[in-house]
Amino acid sequence: MSSPERRTADGLERAQQLVRLKRYEQPDEGYFEGFLKEFQQRQRADLMQRSSRSLFCERLGTYLADFGGRRMLLAGGAACALALLFVRVAPEGQPVDAGFDAPRGEVTPVSAGPLFEGEIDLWEGMVVPAGDEEIDLPLFMVEPFDSRRAAGEPEIIEL
Amino acid sequence: MxxxxxxxxxxxxxxxxxxxxxxxxxxxxxxxxxxxxxxxxxxxxxxxxxxxxxxxxxxxxxxxxxxxxxxxxxxxxxxxxxxxxxxxxxxxxxxxxxxKISLDDVDSAIEFDKEFIEQTSKTDPVRESNIHELQLRLNEAMMELSDDHRAVVTMFDIQGMPHNEIAKILKVSPGTVRSRLFYAHRQLQNHLEEFRR
Missing domain, CATH: 1.10.1740.10 (RNA polymerase sigma factor, region 2, helix turn helix motif)
Structure with missing residues (x-):
């Protein structure tokens, strides 16, 4: 080994020796007995402070982990895939059986006829019914006729 | 080990x-x-x-x-x-x-540790220097390392664990542990230059 290489190797060894001295750094005597007591106290306090919901979630998590998280995930995935397949495979136009007795009846088509029969009085802005019956429609549905606007002339604004 | x-x-x-x-x-x-x-x-x-x-x-x-x-x-x-x-x-x-590390973070009990005194007195430059100063510099040198490098130095040099055990803990290959150690030792060497023999 050449001299610079030797020096580097010595330097590395020296650095390691110095770092190894850190193993003598220890906490005060009696620290570890106190540590265990503190741990037990914290555990108890934690148990008291945590909500029943978080405890339930944690226990459920542990239970599922015991049962086999991956198997649960696979089973859930397979169930979802089957459900999707069933929906896709059902013939188009045929209702999917909802699994309960839905009320059955005839559906009568509704024609798109006028909602009322009559005329609209453009001057008064009201509906004049064709028959005797009165049709109560709100006035905002029909605006009064404005001849200027109809002719495309500019609107006169009164000040 | x-x-x-x-x-x-x-x-x-x-x-x-x-x-x-x-x-x-x-x-x-x-x-x-x-x-x-x-x-x-x-x-x-x-x-x-x-x-x-x-x-x-x-x-x-x-x-x-x-x-x-x-x-x-x-x-x-x-x-x-x-x-x-x-x-x-x-x-x-x-x-x-x-x-930053302060003097308060330095372990004062170590100065009275028989083993530590024995170890440091064997080495000439350390005998001359203040143990407290050495500790501070050691801590500084350690904290200059990246967290990953400090972890391998702690486990290997300070705690005496073998490479493959460290590799299992860190979930890396033993080769990676060796390479991290080599790099970390080079850095430590630069930081602790003044304490060289």
Whole structure:
């Protein structure tokens, strides 16, 4: 080994020796007995402070982990895939059986006829019914006729 | 190092099984057994006693909560070390990057440690220097390393663990551990230049 290489190797060894001295750094005597007591106290306090919901979630998590998280995930995935397949495979136009007795009846088509029969009085802005019956429609549905606007002339604004 | 090599992979199995069945005394035994080793790991990575104490409490609490998920594929020792390293690395990411070591963080008890005095008196430059100063510089040099490099130096140089054990804990190859160590030693050498023989 050449001299610079030797020096580097010595330097590395020296650095390691110095770092190894850190193993003598220890906490005060009696620290570890106190540590265990503190741990037990914290555990108890934690148990008291945590909500029943978080405890339930944690226990459920542990239970599922015991049962086999991956198997649960696979089973859930397979169930979802089957459900999707069933929906896709059902013939188009045929209702999917909802699994309960839905009320059955005839559906009568509704024609798109006028909602009322009559005329609209453009001057008064009201509906004049064709028959005797009165049709109560709100006035905002029909605006009064404005001849200027109809002719495309500019609107006169009164000040 | 020999202590770690001799370790049987399942030596804690009985205690772990009992703890899983709800025997809190069994878990207390595991805490008593591993707290000094894990304290060293966390302390040398954080360089702060208070942070170490809080983190160590959290580590054992986490281990207790996750114990039923521990399948025994690795030794309990490897498992709890992995939890400790991960939690410490997460903590260090959150800790203020401008955090600096002060003299208050330096362990004063070490100055009266017989073994330490014996070790340092064997080496000429250290004999001349202030032990407190050396400690401060050592801590500074350690904190200059990246968190990942500090973790391998702590486990290998300070705690005497073999490469393959560290590799299992960090879930990296032994080659990666060796390369991190080499790089970290080079950095430490530069920082501790003045304490060279």
């Amino acid at each position: 020999a202590d770690v090599k001799k370790r049987k992979p399942d030596e804690d199995r009985g205690l772990v099984e009992r703890a899983k069945d709800g025997d809190t005394a069994a878990f207390d035994e595991l805490v008593t057994k591993y707290s000094p080793k894990l304290y060293g790991l966390v302390y040398h990575m954080t360089s702060n006693h208070e942070d170490t104490n809080d983190l160590l409490q959290d580590i054992f609490a986490k281990a207790y909560r996750s114990l039923r998920r521990f399948r025994g594929r690795s030794a309990f020792y490897t498992w709890i070390y992995s939890i400790s390293v991960n939690m410490t690395l997460n903590f260090l990411k959150k800790r203020n990057r401008h955090w």
